[in-house]
Amino acid sequence: MRILATYNIKGGVGKTSAAVNMAALAAGQGLRTLLWDLDPQGAATYLLRVKPKVRGGVRKLIERRSEVDALLKGTDIEGLDLLPADFSYRHMDLALGDTKRPEARLGQLLGPVGRDYDLAILDCPPSISLVSESVFETADALIVPLIPATLSVRTFEQLVRFVDEKVADPPEIVAFFSMVDRRKRLHREVVDDLGRRYPQVATAAIPAASDVERMGVERRPVVSYAPGSPAGRAYAALWEETVDRLGLR
Amino acid sequence: MPRLPDPVVFAIGAEVDESRVARWLAGAEPAGPARTVEQALLDTFDGRLYRRGLVMWREGSRRAPSLRLQQAGAADLSGRVESGDPDRILVADLPEGVLNDRLADLIGERALQPRVRIRTRTRPWRVCNGDGKTVVRMAVEEPAVVGGRGVEADLGRRLRVVPVLGYPRDMERAVAALERRLEHQPMPLAEAALAAAGVRPEGVSSDVEVPLVPEMRADIAIAAICRRLAEIVDDHKAGVVADIDPEFLHDMRVAVRRSRAVLKEMRGVLTPEQAARARSDLKWIQEITGPTRDLDVLLHEWPSMVEPVPTWMGPDLGPLLDLLRRERAEAYSTMRRHLTSRRFAAAWSAWQELIAESAPTGSAPTGSAPIGPSFAGPSFAGPEAGRPIGELAGRRIVAVYRSMARAGAAIDDDSPPEALHDLRKRGKELRYLLELFGCMWPEERVKPLVGALKGLQDVLGHFQDDEIQALELRGLGPVLAATPGGTDSLIALGFVIEELTRRQHQARADFATRFSDFAAPANRKRVTGTFR
Numbered sequence: 001m002r003i004l005a006t007y008n009i010k011g012g013v014g015k016t017s018a019a020v021n022m023a024a025l026a027a028g029q030g031l032r033t034l035l036w037d038l039d040p041q042g043a044a045t046y047l048l049r050v051k052p053k054v055r056g057g058v059r060k061l062i063e064r065r066s067e068v069d070a071l072l073k074g075t076d077i078e079g080l081d082l083l084p085a086d087f088s089y090r091h092m093d094l095a096l097g098d099t100k101r102p103e104a105r106l107g108q109l110l111g112p113v114g115r116d117y118d119l120a121i122l123d124c125p126p127s128i129s130l131v132s133e134s135v136f137e138t139a140d141a142l143i144v145p146l147i148p149a150t151l152s153v154r155t156f157e158q159l160v161r162f163v164d165e166k167v168a169d170p171p172e173i174v175a176f177f178s179m180v181d182r183r184k185r186l187h188r189e190v191v192d193d194l195g196r197r198y199p200q201v202a203t204a205a206i207p208a209a210s211d212v213e214r215m216g217v218e219r220r221p222v223v224s225y226a227p228g229s230p231a232g233r234a235y236a237a238l239w240e241e242t243v244d245r246l247g248l249r
Numbered sequence: 250m251p252r253l254p255d256p257v258v259f260a261i262g263a264e265v266d267e268s269r270v271a272r273w274l275a276g277a278e279p280a281g282p283a284r285t286v287e288q289a290l291l292d293t294f295d296g297r298l299y300r301r302g303l304v305m306w307r308e309g310s311r312r313a314p315s316l317r318l319q320q321a322g323a324a325d326l327s328g329r330v331e332s333g334d335p336d337r338i339l340v341a342d343l344p345e346g347v348l349n350d351r352l353a354d355l356i357g358e359r360a361l362q363p364r365v366r367i368r369t370r371t372r373p374w375r376v377c378n379g380d381g382k383t384v385v386r387m388a389v390e391e392p393a394v395v396g397g398r399g400v401e402a403d404l405g406r407r408l409r410v411v412p413v414l415g416y417p418r419d420m421e422r423a424v425a426a427l428e429r430r431l432e433h434q435p436m437p438l439a440e441a442a443l444a445a446a447g448v449r450p451e452g453v454s455s456d457v458e459v460p461l462v463p464e465m466r467a468d469i470a471i472a473a474i475c476r477r478l479a480e481i482v483d484d485h486k487a488g489v490v491a492d493i494d495p496e497f498l499h500d501m502r503v504a505v506r507r508s509r510a511v512l513k514e515m516r517g518v519l520t521p522e523q524a525a526r527a528r529s530d531l532k533w534i535q536e537i538t539g540p541t542r543d544l545d546v547l548l549h550e551w552p553s554m555v556e557p558v559p560t561w562m563g564p565d566l567g568p569l570l571d572l573l574r575r576e577r578a579e580a581y582s583t584m585r586r587h588l589t590s591r592r593f594a595a596a597w598s599a600w601q602e603l604i605a606e607s608a609p610t611g612s613a614p615t616g617s618a619p620i621g622p623s624f625a626g627p628s629f630a631g632p633e634a635g636r637p638i639g640e641l642a643g644r645r646i647v648a649v650y651r652s653m654a655r656a657g658a659a660i661d662d663d664s665p666p667e668a669l670h671d672l673r674k675r676g677k678e679l680r681y682l683l684e685l686f687g688c689m690w691p692e693e694r695v696k697p698l699v700g701a702l703k704g705l706q707d708v709l710g711h712f713q714d715d716e717i718q719a720l721e722l723r724g725l726g727p728v729l730a731a732t733p734g735g736t737d738s739l740i741a742l743g744f745v746i747e748e749l750t751r752r753q754h755q756a757r758a759d760f761a762t763r764f765s766d767f768a769a770p771a772n773r774k775r776v777t778g779t780f781r
């Protein structure tokens with residue numbers, strides 16, 4: 001099982017939208033896919049119409065007193081299962097802090113289902129915390145959405161440095177621009193500039209599009225209800241590029 | 250994906266309108282357009298999957314079909330087939346992985362072939378909860394058996410109810426509601442399709458299994474066995490000619506060899522003239538099929554034979570393997586020509602005529618003569634035709650066992666290889682006698698003897714086959730030398746021959762132990778005590 005994680009220290013940048021769409025695309029291609037919604041707000045869980053509820057809560061899960069198998073939910077997309085969010089995930093940091101090697105714990109939890117899936121995608125909450133450190137240790141690659149603004153360039157550079165310096169076996173990074181409006185000059189400049197300077201930045205970018213926002217109403221991935229729209233096609237291109245870069249096939 | 254409980258399947262009678270499902274189940278609704286899927290149920294010619302309770306479906310396009318193996322009490326295994334003929338799938342065509350692991354030993358060299366084809370029109374349904382989330386999947390299915398001329402048999406309508414991971418309660422509720430209105434479909438699709446198509450699921454067996462009693466007349470018993478063996482040849486010949494898989498030829502040759510052994514061992518049942526023609530015809534059949542079989546074995550053994558070749562020399566073996574494949578192709582087309590020749594047809598019908606039940610003669614058995622209806626007997630007219638089969642077969646088993654014991658005891662380290670080859674030949678005859686006639690004696694007496702014999706035959710077989718293979722490969726040297734890259738290939742060939750020679754030595758070294766098991770006093774006593 002390969003593990004990807006959508007990550008950015010900031011919220012509202014398109015992590016969850018990317019996680020849900022990429023997971024649906026992977027499942028559509030026949031990969032047995034698991035999406036783990038790590039964000040206590042449960043946006044991914046909501047978008048897949050599952051109740052944000054993990055029996056026993058975060059403590060039992062982190063202390064390995066819950067069977068991960070029994071917490072999984074099949075989604076409406078064949079080949080895609082969900083490990084839902086739970087409001088108690090807001091204490092995941094504390095629970096991890098009480099374990100011996102917090103940075104290894106998320107990987108250990110996924111161990112038992114590793115044979116059942118080809119791919120796991122972890123949708124992270126925005127922050128830098130024990131949870132994200134454990135994600136960095138566990139994931140084979142981080143999928144990092146970037147808003148085309150000067151500030152987000154700095155956050156990206158910080159992340160790259162942090163991962164390189166602090167993580168023993170650093171994951172690969174696939175960054176992409178999210179909510180791009182090519183009509184804006186600033187967007188074009190940032191996108192082109194960062195793309196030139198950092199090989200981690202994908203060529204595919206997700207346009208700012210109401211089709212993506214509509215996910216909250218449809219409660220389905222864009223790639224399910226509007227696969228041919230610019231946003232749907234952009235997610236498909238991003239997924240293909242990710243597959244190529246990471247050698248997922 | 251984690252394993253889910255099995256789907257529950259209901260039969261929907263013709264009188265039931267499927268739209269009623271929506272009324273029976275809250276939240277049930279159609280979930281998309283109808284689809285038509287084609288499936289083929291696959292199995293080997295001899296029904297190996299069916300015999301193990303396995304069901305294998307081939308689905309999807311013929312160019313890249315996917316396979317799905319259903320096994321009771323365990324998750325389905327699946328894999329995509331990317332090479333070969335979708336109507337003739339060999340282990341080598343299966344992708345590496347769980348499916349291959351599960352099937353490799355079970356089907357061996359057998360090909361998976363379509364048993365029956367099914368076309369199913371499927372209309373997806375689902376049950377949603379308050380969030381519009383699918384919590385139970387359903388499908389109304391209308392499967393039909395299809396053949397060359399389209400639909401051949403409708404298999405009725407079914408409602409398949411499939412659980413969604415994490416929603417067991419909703420599944421329970423749906424099943425309970427449906428159970429009140431519909432009957433469970435008792436027959437799995439595979440079974441229903443086989444029955445409707447009139448296909449025997451157990452496939453075609455090469456077991457002889459002719460029931461005998463010791464008091465039976467020898468001519469009747471022998472003819473019955475020969476007829477069954479001829480039937481095996483007939484069953485397998487088409488597969489040999491179509492080159493489906495190597496087992497067709499193997500099974501056919503075993504049947505012919507067994508027939509020859511019967512003729513030889515039961516000499517007195519036929520007149521010398523009757524036996525002579527049959528023996529020479531069967532010998533010819535064995536000869537025309539031999540080269541192909543030898544090359545099949547060589548190619549099958551290839552991976553283990555080339556193991557000792559240093560990895561970096563691996564590519565040098567390419568021309569040799571190509572050559573072997575060409576030789577095999579040539580041997581096959583020669584064999585095929587023979588098998589479809591007039592000579593073969595004539596030889597085969599003469600043999601069938603000889604072993605056929607002849608017309609009633611009217612002379613009923615008298616007094617304490619061996620039982621068996623003489624009015625339906627064969628035309629065998631040898632001096633021992635009327636003797637009881639138990640006595641004849643028992644005598645031959647004892648005689649062959651003793652001759653083997655004598656010949657084997659005389660073998661020492663200086664004996665020529667021919668002495669071992671000869672012993673193997675007799676061993677085969679003993680084995681056939683035990684296999685074909687052993688049913689007349691208690692199993693617990695026959696079985697240990699078969700076991701000891703098998704142990705001996707294994708080493709003798711290796712001893713001879715390794716030599717034959719080494720000679721055969723050596724014989725390819727001149728051709729190989731003349732092909733591009735042939736010199737490198739010759740050097741690599743040296744390693745292969747060395748390995749075969751090493752194995753042959755090993756077999757010879759093992760001979761003494763195996764033989765002393767076989768000829769142990771306990772076995773001697775068992776033989777004389779049982780069969781005489």
Ligand SMILES: Nc1ncnc2c1ncn2[C@@H]1O[C@H](COP(=O)(O)OP(=O)(O)O)[C@@H](O)[C@H]1O
Nearest residue numbers: 011012013014015016017179207208209212213
């Ligand atoms: N490409 C886009 N165009 C328009 N709106 C977007 C786009 N991507 C995400 N959004 C919207 O922005 C909000 C935050 O997106 P989300 O994917 O949940 O980000 P995060 O997981 O990083 O918090 C959501 O309301 C979402 O619908």
Ligand SMILES: [Mg+2]
Nearest residue numbers: 015016039043
């Ligand atoms: Mg989010």
